[in-house]
Amino acid sequence: MKKDIFLPDLGEGIDAVDVSEVTVAAGDTISNSDTIIILESDKATMEIPAEYTGKVEKVYVFPGDKISTGTKLITIDAASDKVSTEKEGQTSPGEQKDVRQTKPPPKQTPALTEAVNIKAGPGVRRLARELGINLNIINGTGEKGRITRDDLNGFIKAQIVASTAPAPSPEVDFSKWGEIEKKKLTRLKRITGSRLQAAWRNIPHVTHFETADITDLDAYRNSLKKKHSGSNRKITFLPFLMKAAAKTLEEFPDFNSSLDSSGDVLVYKKYIHIGIAVDTENGLMVPVVRDVNKRSILELCDDVVKMSQKARNKKISPDDLSGGTFTISSLGGIGGTYFTPIVNPPEVAIMGISKSFTQGDSGSMILPFSLSYDHRVIDGAAAARFAARFSEILSDIIYFKKTTT
Ligand code: CAO
Numbered sequence: 001m002k003k004d005i006f007l008p009d010l011g012e013g014i015d016a017v018d019v020s021e022v023t024v025a026a027g028d029t030i031s032n033s034d035t036i037i038i039l040e041s042d043k044a045t046m047e048i049p050a051e052y053t054g055k056v057e058k059v060y061v062f063p064g065d066k067i068s069t070g071t072k073l074i075t076i077d078a079a080s081d082k083v084s085t086e087k088e089g090q091t092s093p094g095e096q097k098d099v100r101q102t103k104p105p106p107k108q109t110p111a112l113t114e115a116v117n118i119k120a121g122p123g124v125r126r127l128a129r130e131l132g133i134n135l136n137i138i139n140g141t142g143e144k145g146r147i148t149r150d151d152l153n154g155f156i157k158a159q160i161v162a163s164t165a166p167a168p169s170p171e172v173d174f175s176k177w178g179e180i181e182k183k184k185l186t187r188l189k190r191i192t193g194s195r196l197q198a199a200w201r202n203i204p205h206v207t208h209f210e211t212a213d214i215t216d217l218d219a220y221r222n223s224l225k226k227k228h229s230g231s232n233r234k235i236t237f238l239p240f241l242m243k244a245a246a247k248t249l250e251e252f253p254d255f256n257s258s259l260d261s262s263g264d265v266l267v268y269k270k271y272i273h274i275g276i277a278v279d280t281e282n283g284l285m286v287p288v289v290r291d292v293n294k295r296s297i298l299e300l301c302d303d304v305v306k307m308s309q310k311a312r313n314k315k316i317s318p319d320d321l322s323g324g325t326f327t328i329s330s331l332g333g334i335g336g337t338y339f340t341p342i343v344n345p346p347e348v349a350i351m352g353i354s355k356s357f358t359q360g361d362s363g364s365m366i367l368p369f370s371l372s373y374d375h376r377v378i379d380g381a382a383a384a385r386f387a388a389r390f391s392e393i394l395s396d397i398i399y400f401k402k403t404t405t
Contacts, residue, residue: 017040019065022061118135206375246292255386
């Protein structure tokens with residue numbers, strides 16, 4: 001039977017409101033709780049439900065119309081002449097004023113404004129509106145290009161997959177070209193790999209290259225090595241580099257910060273805990289040395305040995321791996337001129353140390369290093385200043401002498 005739906009009394013002296021969206025079209029089959037039009041006043045957005053389940057025969061209003069209480073909205077061929085109340089979101093005649101309680105959406109999305117001329121049922125439109133999805137970019141597989149619920153669900157799934165998963169590697173039969181052997185990645189490599197993948201995908205990386213003259217530092221380190229030759233103490237460059245990095249971090253706190261989960265707020269940490277990348281037979285580990293700015297260089301020598309041994313002997317605890325504020329990855333004992341380390345989130349910068357070399361006739365000892373940073377937090381100029389300052393501190397033997405013990 002035919003039923004006309006009229007705009008109910010919106011109360012509170014509201015005489016006329018604008019039609020923002022018409023979410024049904026003639027021929028649509030709708031249920032009683034489906035929204036048929038969305039109205040917009042100065043204060044709120046209001047959704048008017050269908051009241052009856054059935055097939056829409058005619059729609060009398062259009063987006064942009066100004067309508068008032070009693071305006072005829074649609075005619076519906078209703079399955080029953082009763083206003084049913086079983087469904088969620090259902091509005092009975094006595095409850096119609098509740099539509100005034102609908103809160104305004106946070107933002108007017110393209111889905112709201114552009115989805116008017118496309119074919120989709122009210123339920124699909126409502127979900128798209130709630131999720132801020134523009135229905136114009138979804139291919140409808142229903143009759144005459146109508147967007148079905150499956151189309152919308154498929155689109156949402158595809159978005160989730162695209163935002164989280166790396167592109168799959170193509171299946172290649174390498175045995176076609178010669179003998180092969182397969183070996184599963186270690187658990188550590190798989191965990192590190194997925195973290196590195198996420199960091200590479202999510203952080204806009206830039207790597208800055210710089211050198212430091214460590215001629216005096218090398219002489220000082222050798223003198224210390226001689227002095228401690230009777231002990232087991234291992235005096236490498238790394239503790240000096242950690243100490244210099246801690247001082248630089250104190251002067252450039254942005255490099256010791258993290259973005260909070262909203263991505264809009266920087267969290268400055270008043271402690272300096274430096275992670276050191278350790279190469280183990282199962283893969284890379286990054287144990288954390290705490291309060292590096294407060295430790296002496298000799299203490300740091302012991303910390304590095306202790307942490308790298310723990311990592312290599314599989315004695316590392318989750319606590320040893322957490323809370324870092326900056327990372328140093330040193331390949332100086334192995335070789336290479338420069339490399340581009342990947343930032344270790346939630347940190348925003350990482351330093352890569354390469355092997356020192358002797359320069360020209362002067363015989364100066366030069367240390368090449370790299371600084372990768374999250375460009376959302378750190379600008380290139382700040383990185384250049386940080387690297388220059390770090391380089392300067394490495395030449396400051398007075399500072400190292402003061403902080404040796
Ligand atoms: N230039 C020249 N020589 C260097 C150097 C440098 N930049 N860095 C270290 N060396 C020297 C050391 O001084 C030592 O020589 P001496 O015996 O004469 O003192 C020798 O190389 C070996 O040092 P080491 O590697 O045993 O010790 P370390 O303190 O420098 O490093 C550790 C410790 C744990 C960081 C290192 O063993 C390690 O695992 N490095 C690999 C890190 C890694 O894999 N990074 C890549 C991660 S991917 O981003």
